[in-house]
Amino acid sequence: MLDVACGTGIVTRRLRRAGRTVPGVDRWEGMLGPAARRMPGAVVLGDAARLPLPRGSVDAVVIVWLLRLLPEPTAVLAEAARVLEPGGVLVTAVDKDKGYFVPDSDIARVTAALRERHRPRVPDGRARVLARAAGLGLRPAGETVFAGAGQGRSPRRWREVFAWGRTPWCAHAEPARVAEVCERLTALPEQDRPRPDPLYRLVTLRKKGAP
Numbered sequence: 001m002l003d004v005a006c007g008t009g010i011v012t013r014r015l016r017r018a019g020r021t022v023p024g025v026d027r028w029e030g031m032l033g034p035a036a037r038r039m040p041g042a043v044v045l046g047d048a049a050r051l052p053l054p055r056g057s058v059d060a061v062v063i064v065w066l067l068r069l070l071p072e073p074t075a076v077l078a079e080a081a082r083v084l085e086p087g088g089v090l091v092t093a094v095d096k097d098k099g100y101f102v103p104d105s106d107i108a109r110v111t112a113a114l115r116e117r118h119r120p121r122v123p124d125g126r127a128r129v130l131a132r133a134a135g136l137g138l139r140p141a142g143e144t145v146f147a148g149a150g151q152g153r154s155p156r157r158w159r160e161v162f163a164w165g166r167t168p169w170c171a172h173a174e175p176a177r178v179a180e181v182c183e184r185l186t187a188l189p190e191q192d193r194p195r196p197d198p199l200y201r202l203v204t205l206r207k208k209g210a211p
């Protein structure tokens with residue numbers, strides 16, 4: 001099982017089992033240092049679009065929180081498909097930015113119109129990833145969600161996040177509309193109570209052919 005864009009190895013380490021080899025690959029040495037300390041000898045420097053592995057050499061590929069950082073996911077998906085054996089599976093995270101609003105909450109409702117109107121075109125959108133994967137012989141084989149434990153934000157925290165100006169669906173909205181949403185957030189009860197943890201989505205894609 002190959003962990004692509006393994007970062008500091010937090011996920012890689014959890015994938016390891018007796019009898020299962022899980023090398024990690026990442027393009028940034030700064031990330032690989034901590035990963036190598038966690039798993040000596042198990043991580044290697046490399047680009048997800050040019051993996052240092054032969055065709056059909058792994059049973060499974062895991063890609064967590066990489067696709068969202070790329071302008072276009074196809075090259076990385078194609079490379080995962082190349083190194084997978086026939087019948088092998090790719091598990092990848094999708095729709096990262098939607099995660100915060102999947103559980104029903106007053107914050108999700110207050111921000112819904114703004115998010116809908118200024119939805120960014122994200123490279124890790126589920127539909128986009130599945131469409132690109134289909135063209136590469138990778139078929140949907142399952143989906144699940146997991147909670148981002150402790151990541152639920154309070155209304156006050158969301159207002160601070162807006163103020164940083166990094167929220168994609170705020171960055172392109174008219175300031176007056178953002179201010180309006182902030183006012184509605186201010187009016188919510190329990191300003192410092194974090195709302196439910198976000199639910200992040202994983203999809204499984206199976207490569208055509210028998211193992």
Ligand SMILES: C[S@@+](CC[C@H](N)C(=O)[O-])C[C@H]1O[C@@H](n2cnc3c(N)ncnc32)[C@H](O)[C@@H]1O
Pocket residue numbers: 004005006007008009010011025026027028031046047048049063064065066069
């Ligand atoms: C948000 S981190 C995710 C790390 C890890 N998967 C996790 O969930 O903890 C994204 C990682 O992707 C790596 N990365 C970005 N572009 C890459 C590429 N083209 N090839 C390999 N790794 C890449 C970064 O160095 C970073 O470690």
